[in-house]
Amino acid sequence: MALIEVVFILVGVCCVFFCGRRLARVLMVLFPKFWYxxxxxxxxxxxxxxxxxxxxxxxxxxxxxxxxxxxHGLNVVLISRSRGKLETAAQDIELTTGRKVTVISADFTKDDIYTSIEESISSLDVAILVNNVGILPSQIPCKLLETTNLEEKILQVINCNLKSMAKMCRLILPGMVERGRGIILNVSSGMAIVPFPLYTLYGATKVFIERFAQCLQAEYKSKGILVQTVSPFGVSTSMMGYQKEDLMTFSAEAFVKSSLTYLKAGDHSYGSVRHTILGSFFQNIPTWVLRHEAFHQSFKEFVKKRVGA
Incomplete structure (x- = not known):
């Protein structure tokens, strides 16, 4: 057989292998309940x-x-700043599920909250920690120096988006390791996949979340701990101004229902087919587009319109 024929055969085999892997990945995203x-x-x-x-x-x-x-049989500890909202959520969950709900009022933008949290949860057999708390420095995207009360916002965003995750893992992970089981779910953002101007501070904190979680999974997977980061794009919440639901913007309930089907899909997930497609789109946009001033202004006006500002 001529050398050129061997080369063509090897190239063909590689192409088939590459396409097969891509097809398998698409099927895994489309049918998570079957694969995971x-x-x-x-x-x-x-x-x-x-x-x-x-x-x-x-x-x-x-x-x-x-x-x-x-x-599915778990009792719940809800931790957030607003005591009133916590108690309302606890009542609703108890009525609809019949499970026990404990609330802890804590402002994650502050430093001195973790001792009381630790005292409240230290004896619990925790199955899953969901690190979800987070804040935007500004609901309307803007350049860093245009952020109102920037010095204060820097501290608040770092405390709430970064420190909270690391500290909650420190509190709960030892018990999971000792028992040899547990799940840590970290809510990030699609904005972490590429440098996203006008969300500079927020996007950077979400990159930290993803890298921290990936390393944590590598360190503790052998101990029976599952660590995953979920990176949604549009979800209609108060932080995002309750944007109108559409093809790419989910209700919180719909997104959670979708995201949990990918829980065993690896250390990172976009949580839905549509957001996975959007993630691939952003990853393939030339970076000069995101850096262009015209894009900044257009994106800012788009968000203003979406949130009704």
Whole structure:
């Protein structure tokens, strides 16, 4: 056989292999329940409690109420700033699921909150920690120096978006390691996949979340701990001004229901088919487009219109 024929055969085999892998990945995204099935008792086999930061509303509350946490036998600890919203969420969850709900009022933009949190949860058999709490420095995207009260916002965003995740992992991970089981779910953002001007501070904190979680999974996977980052794009929550739901913007409940089907899909997920497509789109946009001043202004006006500002 001539050398050129061997080369063509090898190239053909490589192409088939490459296309086969891409097709398999597409099928995994399209049919997560088939590829990543969760046993009925998956969460209860991990423990008795779910601890959720930012759990009084939005995505955090949906994780507690909508699908598989309280509804599948777990008691819930909700941690957030607003005592009133926490108590309302707790009552709703208890009524709809019959599970026990404990609330802890804590402002994650502050430094001195973790001792009291630790005292409240130290004895619990925690099945899943959902690190969901987070804030935007400004609801309307803007350049860094245009941020109102920038010095204060820097500290608040770092405390709430970064420190909260690291500290909650420090509090809960030792117990999971000792028991040899547990789930840590970190809510990031699609804005972490590429440099996203006008969300500079916020996007940078979400990159930290993804890298921290990936390293944590590598360190503790052998201990029976599952760590995953979920990176949604549009979800209609108060932080995003309750944007109107559409093809790419989910309700919190719909997004959570979708995202949990990808829980065993690896250390990172976009949480839905549509957001996975959007993630691929942004990853293939030339970076000069995102850096262009015209894009900044157009995107700012787009968000203003979406939130009704």
């Amino acid at each position: 099935p969760l046993p009925e008792n998956f969460f209860t086999s991990m423990g008795k409690w779910a601890v959720i930061t930012g759990g009084s509303e939005g995505i955090g509350r949906a994780y507690a109420q909508q699908v598989k946490l309280a509804g």
